[in-house]
Ligand SMILES: Nc1ncnc2c1ncn2[C@@H]1O[C@H](COP(=O)(O)OP(=O)(O)OP(=O)(O)O)[C@@H](O)[C@H]1O
């Protein structure tokens with residue numbers, strides 16, 4: 262089972278939008294997929310149509326009180342299920358800090374899922390945290406949405422440097438891509454053109470700035486569920502192809 266985490270220490274850059282759309286596309290592409298929402302804001306769960314009052318508290322998975330299977334919910338998309346988040350996850354850092362071998366916790370919790378799923382996608386909150394370190398140790402790929410700005414590239418360089426700290430982290434495949442790009446803006450074009458050295462990709466995936474993505478909030482669904490023929494939808498198809506090739 263491949264594991265991809267959508268990560269950026271910066272907030273509001275398109276992690277959740279991307280995780281949700283890629284999970285949907287993967288399932289559509291015949292891949293049994295689980296989307297695990299690890300952000301107490303629970304936006305990914307919400308986009309997948311899951312009511313905020315689902316009865317089981319997500320934190321209980323980490324406390325060993327509830328098996329994952331009890332929380333895992335099917336979606337309207339065949340082959341796609343979601344492990345939803347809720348506010349109880351705000352206590353996750355304390356649990357991971359207490360756990361002596363916390364970096365193996367995610368591995369332990371998810372081992373058995375490989376019997377049913379080929380792909381596990383994580384959406385998480387924006388921070389360097391015990392959870393993010395857990396994800397660095399347990400994922401094959403970090404998908405990193407970047408705004409087309411110099412500060413965003415600086416933050417990406419800092420992340421790359423941080424990931425040198427552990428042998429396991431150095432093996433991570435990084436898949437940076439740009440989000441919310443407005444091609445009419447010179448600064449966006451310039452940053453993308455000059456980014457080759459930093460991100461090591463002279464043909465980066467570019468997700469445009471488009472109101473279709475914001476409409477996901479109205480439809481409470483990924484973009485392919487309501488606007489599959491748009492440029493906005495096509496942009497995520499290219500990202501999915503790239504991630505598949507990376508895997
Ligand atoms: N390409 C895009 N064009 C326009 N709006 C976008 C795009 N991608 C995301 N958005 C909007 O930007 C906001 C932030 O996106 P999203 O929630 O995916 O970011 P995030 O990185 O997960 O945020 P957080 O750090 O809070 O978890 C949302 O309102 C979303 O609808």
Ligand SMILES: [Mg+2]
Pocket residue numbers: 276277278300304384385386
């Ligand atoms: Mg998010």
